[in-house]
Amino acid sequence: MRWFKSLSVSLCLAASTAGAAAPEVIITPQSSQFPIVKLTVNVRDRATGKRVGGLTREAFSLREDMVPGEIVSFEEQRQEGTASKEPVDVVFVFDETGSMGEELAGLVERSRQFADILGNSGFDFRLALVSYSDRVERVSGYTSDVEAFKRQLSKLQAHGGDDEPENQLDALIEASKLPHRPGAKKVFLLITDASFHSNDSVSSRTAKGVVEVLQSKGVQLHVVGPDLEPYHWMPGRLGGSFFDKDSGDFQEIVRSLAGGVAVNYVVSYRSPRPADDATRRAVEVRVKVGKDSGLDVTQYQAPSWVTASSRMDFFAGEESRYAPLHVVDGSPETVWAEGVPGPGVGEWLNLRFEKEESVSRVALTPPPAGYGCPKEVRLTLGSFSKVVTLEKGKGKQEFEISPAVTAGSLELELVSVHEGSDLTGLAEVEVYTGSTPALLERISRSRRTVAAVESADSLNKKGEQLYHQGKLRESITLYQQAIDKDPAHAQAFSNLGLSYQKVGDLPNAIWANRKAIALARGSGKNGVMASSYYNIARIFEAQGDWKQAEQNFWWARQNRSMKVYDDAILRMQRKQAEAAE
Structure with a gap:
């Protein structure tokens, strides 16, 4: 089974920079209807943890990669009546194989915060647990007692797991058999770092069949897992979100999941960059309550324009010999x-x-x-x-x-x-x-021809010469011409991003670097990705967005180990700690 190294970050929230009186804001993105991006938003009083209601559309503002997004719909999720809280049944479907030890510890540590967010937001919640490896290991029924739930978690032992895939599909079906309350919102949280058995000697089920069962029971599915096709489209069809397990601190992901379940506002916006190019996007939402405002930031990945239900060699990403984009090359x-x-x-x-x-x-x-x-x-x-x-x-x-x-x-x-x-x-x-x-x-x-690729390489090199001569605008023109010849020229996009950054066009600088990351291939892939993530991080750092900067410095380090990246991560953690004081 793959080992995922978690990001060690301070747990200071971006919203804390606004001061103690500012509301706490938690946002969770859903991009299944891209270019419309749906944000579930939990706004809470920082002192009491209670949900903040009665806000209007005008209280919300958002940006995607520093560009304002057009809000196309806004809705407050009002709770009916006051006599009782809204019921929600939550099942954690957890991989308890050997490489999940750190995530298990994080889930135990954050389970109280998860429950507090739900309870203080006005929900009558119950928690259940289904764990699995190559088989369903244990099923712990619903309880509203958080300490009892933590005791069930503590019984899990991360062990074995050298024989990926695992049996997520059977575990989801077992979760669907639990006795849910009539009228309760049903939320499943699938947490894994592996692919799954399907239509084989371990499980006869298919992802499509499991989704149909969960749809029939009104289940909302969120997935925390590796970046595989089914983990994107399964929650997309079930009203949930995908969280890349390898993208950051698992404990922060648990907080985002709680906010997504305990939603009290739904804000949808049109992406200012509607290209379905598989790039990551940073989203910032600011909510004004009285004279104070709270802030949260998150990221989502735009879909690729060619997608598939599955592929062989899936962990190789777009470098896979069997990637969906090959059908249009x-x-x-x-x-x-x-x-x-x-x-x-x-x-x-x-x-x-x-x-x-x-x-x-x-x-x-x-x-x-x-x-x-x-x-x-x-x-x-x-x-x-x-x-x-x-x-x-x-x-x-x-x-x-x-x-x-x-x-x-x-x-x-x-x-x-x-x-x-x-x-x-x-x-x-x-x-x-x-x-x-x-x-x-x-x-x-x-469709790229050999001649077009060679022409693009030549234009890119000429652009680099102009860049080093300080002729930034001219270099931008040549990089754009190179990209017109070869839309998959990762190095030209990376160079373009640096030129945009030098002339102060920061949104386009972020976009060009994100394109370079999405297109990076071959022996130079890690170098292109590391430098592009570093460039993005420096842009966010210059704008005082320490959390986004830290995330991108960390991704740079994941692709190339360098002291400058380590130092930058520590610098961002100090900045966040200082802002929280």
């Missing part, structure tokens, strides 16, 4: 391949368009020899659905959509598979639009 030799045991029936691939398109044709190219070839594939375009049949051993195969269908995305589901390898996938997906079918522009831009 123009090469029939690269593939997306699903990552579940068996032939992969029911697995899916999704392409998001930049706008509504009139789709008149779809072309699919089966994978090369050695892979499983889909036989039937369901094409879904909005409300339109059609099952097409692919011939094995044949190249690109085209399917007309007549009349044309207007949609904002295309989903392809594997319905059946030709006999052969269990590693099923697709080499290329092409979408054609208009009465005279033309390849979707977004796919065209994703």
